[in-house]
């Protein structure tokens with residue numbers, strides 16, 4: 001599903017060059033649930049953003065579902081993001097003036113799906129994250145866990161190939177974190193490919209595979225015994 | 234670009250961000266409103282100037298005689314010059330190609346009585362042609378004619394308000410009024426658009442007045458109309474040669490500026506129209522300044538809106554919004570608000586102008602108005618300029634990098 005070869009990324013800060021990713025080789029197969037771990041500043045988000053076509057790499061190759069991701073213009077990148085990727089952010093990034101349902105329907109709007117169909121589908125995904133009754137509420141009426149579930153529904157609504165989650169539990173207490181991880185595990189069991197960036201070991205252990213990032217390279221890449229979040233809920 | 238879904242999305246954004254919508258709409262509406270009102274005031278000024286002249290004919294010279302200011306041909310300085318009936322005849326004889334009509338005017342104030350009522354009025358002793366120059370409109374009876382001048386009849390043509398003062402609701406025609414101790418028969422009643430003062434005059438034949446004043450042949454003032462077809466340059470040439478002719482006839486130095494004075498209404502009108510034109514240009518300039526300010530206002534608001542929505546735009550782009558989608562969203566919202574607000578501002582402005590009417594007449598603004606096409610064009614310019622001004626921030630919004638917008642800080 002994802003193939004990365006010798007990926008380099010550096011940031012120029014004035015005269016300094018900060019070399020963040022120094023040759024990443026890494027692949028993900030369909031249906032995997034991968035945690036990307038590392039200390040703060042180790043380049044986890046940078047890697048995820050490049051995978052999400054929100055940022056560009058300096059050198060290296062990137063294949064997503066057999067499609068080479070290279071020299072994309074803005075329009076093409078937007079279309080690929082819409083078709084291939086779903087994003088889940090630490091701070092949810094819901095649009096405040098839209099209801100939960102409208103938020104979930106937004107990626108479908110950019111797919112030019114007709115309004116009625118869009119709303120039906122958005123409702124289906126809201127139901128899946130257990131928020132059918134909250135469909136017409138605005139984000140400020142929802143708890144943190146509910147907001148993240150809306151964000152997950154939104155990420156899934158466009159039925160992308162890969163879900164990318166950057167510290168999805170970073171802003172939540174541990175009980176809510178486990179609920180969200182339980183949801184992510186269930187989505188994964190349905191066959192979805194998911195990458196989760198985290199620096200919390202207990203969250204990482206709820207995935208099936210952990211990739212450790214350190215000093216810009218992959219230090220360790222291991223399969224783990226998945227801890228089921230449902231046990232803690 | 235103009236899909237129903239996009240509009241739905243825009244209506245949603247607008248209706249859910251009321252303050253933002255109101256602020257930007259308000260600026261635009263105010264800009265158009267001020268433009269319409271100022272432009273209307275410009276027209277009102279022009280109306281005032283036109284009105285000064287409208288009730289009288291403009292192809293007119295008023296010729297006055299004064300005292301000489303320099304000696305000439307053995308005559309001393311400070312000699313009193315007076316026109317006589319033969320001056321009228323000479324002008325008629327010498328300028329037939331220019332002249333349309335000519336009449337003297339001798340103004341006297343007189344106590345006028347009818348039965349119990351009495352009042353002081355200005356009487357004007359004139360010839361029949363005077364009717365053209367004042368654009369006097371007869372309500373009933375007739376104006377003075379050539380025969381009245383020849384026969385020196387004791388006939389009077391009185392203003393509408395003179396009749397009202399002296400006769401109340403009764404008909405004045407055929408009645409005799411006491412005018413300065415002599416009985417005059419009222420043969421006509423007139424009205425005049427020039428206002429109340431104009432309708433309190435009494436006209437009598439000039440020869441009758443001359444007879445009363447010891448059978449003199451002096452006239453105070455000569456009023457003449459020139460043929461319209463000679464145009465403005467012809468009028469200026471006529472004024473010049475008439476001046477020369479009268480000076481020669483009365484032995485006045487060609488350099489003397491005091492002895493003969495010709496008030497050329499056509500020339501005055503032209504000068505005043507030019508003045509009004511300049512005023513209107515200034516007003517127009519100010520009005521366009523307002524439009525420019527409105528455009529700057531719109532672009533500022535657009536910059537503000539884009540800044541405020543940076544994060545939202547980042548989210549939308551992460552979810553698959555193309556740069557084009559972002560630009561149409563921002564731009565169409567701006568154009569939509571500008572159109573609605575511009576229209577509202579225009580309508581308020583036009584209604585305001587219409588309701589003003591003559592209330593600002595003291596400030597030389599009469600019936601301010603704006604041609605509806607001008608108002609629409611101005612609104613259109615603002616909308617288009619607003620779209621152009623909005624395009625730059627919209628383009629910038631489209632270039633926002635989602636990672637920058639979404640960074641958690």
Ligand SMILES: Nc1ncnc2c1ncn2[C@@H]1O[C@H](COP(=O)(O)OP(=O)(O)O)[C@@H](O)[C@H]1O
Pocket residue numbers: 011012013018020038039040041042043044045046047
């Ligand atoms: N846009 C940027 N410009 C400059 N430096 C950046 C930028 N984004 C990230 N960095 C730096 O790159 C390093 C890795 O950042 P990041 O990938 O966010 O780390 P993590 O998510 O693992 O905490 C950090 O030192 C960060 O300061």
Ligand SMILES: [Mg+2]
Pocket residue numbers: 044045046
């Ligand atoms: Mg990070």
